[in-house]
Amino acid sequence: MSQPESALAEAQGGGRAPESLAALAERHGLRRAIARPSMPAYLRQLWDRRHFILTYATSRNVSKYSESMLGQLWQVLTPLLNAAVYWLMFGVILGQSKKIENYPAFLITGVMVFTFTQRTVISGAKSISSNLSLIRALHFPRAALPLAYVIQELQQLGYSMVVLVLLVLVTGEPVSWLWLLIPVVLLMQLVFNIGTGMFMARLGAFMRDMNQLLPFITRTWLYASGVFYAIDDRTKDLPDFLRWALEFNPAAAYIEFMRDLLIYQRFPERWAWVTCIFWAVFALIVGFWYFWRAEERYGRG
Amino acid sequence: MAELTKELSQVAPQTSETQNHETQNPKAGTPTVIVDDLHIVYKVYGSASDAEKGNAASALMRMLRRQGRPQMKEVHAVKGVSFVAHHGDAIGIIGRNGSGKSTLLRAIAGLLPPHKGAVYTNGQPSLLGVNAALMKELTGERNIILGCYAMGMTPSEVREKYDEIVDFSGIGDFVQFPMSTYSSGMGARLRFAISSAKTHDVLLIDEALATGDREFKKKSQQRIKQMRDAAGTVFLVAHNLDVIEETCNRVIWLHKGKIRMEGDPQEVLEAYNKA
Secondary structure (H helix, E strand, O other), X not given: OOOHXXXXXXXXXXXXXXXXXXXXXXXXXXXEOOOOOOHHHHHHHHHHOHHHHHHHHHHHHHHHOOOOOOHHHHHHHHHHHHHHHHHHHHHHHOOXXXXXXXXXXXXXXXXXXXXXXXXXXXXXXXXXXXHHHHHOOOOOOOOHXXXXXXXXXXXXXXXXXXXXXXXXXXXXXXXXXXHHHHHHHHHHHHHHHHHHHXXXXXXXXXXXXXXXXXXXXXXXXXXXXXXXXXXXXXXXXXXXHHHHHHHHOHHHHHHHXXXXXXXXXXXXXXXXXXXXXXXXHHHHHHHHHHHHHOHHHOOOO | OHHHHHHHHHHOOOOOOOOOOOOOOOOOOOEEEEEEEEEEEEEEOOOOOHHHHOOHHHHHHHHHOOOOOOOOEEEEEEEEEEXXXXXXXXXXXXXXXXXXXXXXXXXXXXXXXXXXXXXXXXXXXXXXXXXXXXXXXXXXXXXXXXXXXXXXXXXXXXXXXXXXXXXXXXOHHHHXXXXXXXXXXXXXHHHHHHHOOOOOOEEEEEOOOOOOOHHHHHHHHHHHHHHHHHHOEEEEEOOOHHHHHHHOOEEEEEEOOEEEEEEXXXXXXXXXXXX
């Protein structure tokens, strides 16, 4: 802060000698416009913007389907059609269904859980790069954008989960008290997705070719995550570390956890809990930190 | 700081270097925005010349030779601009297309990082431009709420301002329809109504008055005057020189990223019209 003497001097010196603008700014307590806030301040700003995040996510979901005739119905139709295509492909044509009991439920659980993460990764990568005009026009913590995209996917997941539970019931699985744990695994996956979405948002903002590359990466991930096959069955003859690596894959862990609850009616083993929690915490911390580090550079183009 | 400025204005209220301050605001005359030798450089993708466009094979060759993407160009939009803006100023920024006016505004708002030099501000200058947050498929109603939240309002503020925004925009029942059904004038009115609903310390306006009928133009000029009284400092970029002459007390003429002339609106505008 400035001293009264210098302020007085300035006030009295009508046609005073030129002084540096930086000094003038300092005397009046003006600060540089661009600076990255500290992490606690950043979190507080983000919390203040919670209404924007929610409204933005909802608005995007509403406007997404406003052009189509069936409108919001697509939120249910899309996951259903996806499951139907995969069931036709892997269940009927490739004949997986003989090896795994209740294959339709097995498959659709995998597809829906994986789709949640896959879509957050893809949309998270676009969350900054496709909102440059917004970033260049308004002030807000940039993390609001990837967060809104994850929330948007969460809203869509709500519809998918209803479809999933109904289909599991239709295929003859009984209702179980373990279903009460479904929100818990979804929460762990959500936290994992938030972290991953933030990480991808920064990658996508500065590596413009990421969006072209991502479909291949996520498809490889899909095939490695045991959506269509049982990992332990397929890796019987392979070395242990390979099987371990496949099961440590976060997507596979969340899928297996959900299958345990929905189909097999068994309490997930301890390693499943450890893997799911580990990935959620790890992704959140790394993703958030990585995103925040570049806060002031988003939108520079 | 507040104490200091009060003291300052008691000691020598007339010695501030800015012109006409008839306002009784005790803060009048203290600097609010200082731009110090500001340079802005940004990168542009695309728009390759014909010779550079090439096919996949030549792209591969470039990669092998470790050359960058030829389509990426650097634009030096603002080249060493300095000025001091004070409380109570309404500063018009004029210049041809591509002279760096909008870039300068964005830099003052802290949305574009300076390549060299600095912008010093007190608090957060806000750009009057909520357009980017709105979605044309949504109803005016939803867009008002979305826009208000995007500017950082709280739910109670949004409820409070909602009717005022609808009234001011004058779109009436159209608020229930998607914005894609609006005429361009209606859209512009709604956008201006939303973005001017918030009070700001330092306000940056980019061509907000370009559209709308005469009645709305008058209304929005009124609103800018109000905001100027409340805000302290207003920056206005417009191609419409009448608006600048009527609202501003100072004009900066940008030419190819540099200040060509600065000062009293009449003098600068006269020179600008001759050029």
